[in-house]
Amino acid sequence: MSEDEAIGSRETELLAARRTSMEKLERAGMPAFALTLERALGVAEQTPIAAVRAAHGELGLDDVTGTIVTLAGRVVLKRDIGKLKFLVVRDRSGDLQMVASSADLPEDQFTLLDEVDLGDIIGVTGRVGTTRKGELSVFADRWAMLTKALRPLPEKWHGLQDPDLQQRRRYLHLIADEAPRRAFLARSAVLKTMRRVLDDRGFVEFEGPMLQTVAGGANARPFTTHHHALDTPMKLRISLELYLKRMLVGGVERVYELGRNFRNEGIDRDHNPEFTMLEAYQAYGDYHSMMELSEVLLTECARAVNPIVGRDADDLRISVQGRTIDLTPPFARITILGSVSDAVGESVTLDHPGLPTLATHHGVHVERAWGPGKIVQELFEKLVEGTIEQPTFVCDFPREVSPLARPHRDDPGLTEHFDLVAAGIELVTAFSELTDPIEQRAKFELQQQMKEVLGDEVHPFDEDFLRALEHGMPPVGGLGMGIDRTLLLLTDAASLRDLIMFPSQRPE
């Protein structure tokens, strides 16, 4: 937006005042946008504010040391007493007060401080000490503008409250509030921890294609686009699975991908059109191996996130939505049929003749095309999933609803498929993977028939994936873990939008 498009005279006036300050600085020979700290101030390195605090925690009142430091950061508060000015500077590690006295600074340097506004990024060199009230400060010998802010900061006490603006102008939210910074750091900690755990176990990180001609591996509407050079429609991936399995066919026995999936569906507190998933595959493992891996991944991520959100690193009893969730392994193991049986108060099996009636009785709308397995899954989601607080492996999903999992070793009507649920949130889905290409084709065909009957969009399935399976994939355990949902649990956030710095939004 150019300045003449600014709406409202108040805003125009604020912007004009900052332009005027900028011009005054430059007329006085101080660039409003410095090249480097060294060029501006003659010092190459800033001292992190946390380091200044750590080194000078024991000073009493009115005690100025001989230690010279250089701070660089954003001015977040300014108190001007006339011949004495107090500015609070914020860097990545914390806040520290700068004291500027007309007695210590050259006159032109002191006068130019009038042109420093809240939000400007400055550099300061001076002695570390305390004021008469004991506030740790840097007593400035010289300072320089590093970057002039041409727009004002949000309200200094209440910050940026409008949830829409918090997301659209996340840069301001990050300045005004520590919550988004914690969310950002927690995500980084989770990603780093997952890579460490998997790398230590011999897994190799892989990057599969995001642009695909067939978007498979899940049931979701894809985003579509067009590749001009190939003159062909393309889709953004909805899952990582099918390309990781191709790598297994190719002989990579332990492989994982941490990456973005895209689903062209609704937005709410736990859905965003783009979201981050971990998928990991371990040859010669099965879903029991994946349970152990899930436990390690979740607890290690908790230890990494804990210090960021103010818990002791090893505290695995975390508070989520007012309840205490104990992440200490081993997690509980239940079966989906057992849990649904408990919820309805009678034994539920896949050959239970009254299943549709039972479901309707419990408020589940039953589609004609649904078989018993789908009804059981719906009953589970409606009656059980949200009530599971402590981390629990819900095991042995019906074959009908789990097209990529292998049949259960003890019951061919079920699959070796578990979901890990905690605080009512589904965190992990894992299988003993289906390796039989004939069975896999039959499953895909069944899924398509179901969609046709329901009138849903039918997409062709991935023939090359089936060809790869026909070349032979070793027995393999695989898991998919939602990173955003894991963060929702570990940071006790209210919504995914608090954890995704720039969530999908309507254009401004």
Place this chain on the structure above:
RNA sequence: GGGCCCGUAGCUCAGCCCGGUUAGAGCAGGGGGCUUUUAACCCUCGUGUCGCAGGUUCGAAUCCUGCCGGGCCCA
């Protein structure tokens, strides 16, 4: 898709129920003062699409309808 709530200055919010001077405050900003402040303080300065459109009325930020944007809950 259904229900409830919100939208007033750059930011944070009053005012709306029960219509009636010229729509207010704090922060930020302009001017002035102040050598120890801690959201500094004191004096002073306001050209706002009261989300948009329509309606009711002598009169609408305020009541009604529709729309747009956002939030929470449910599906």
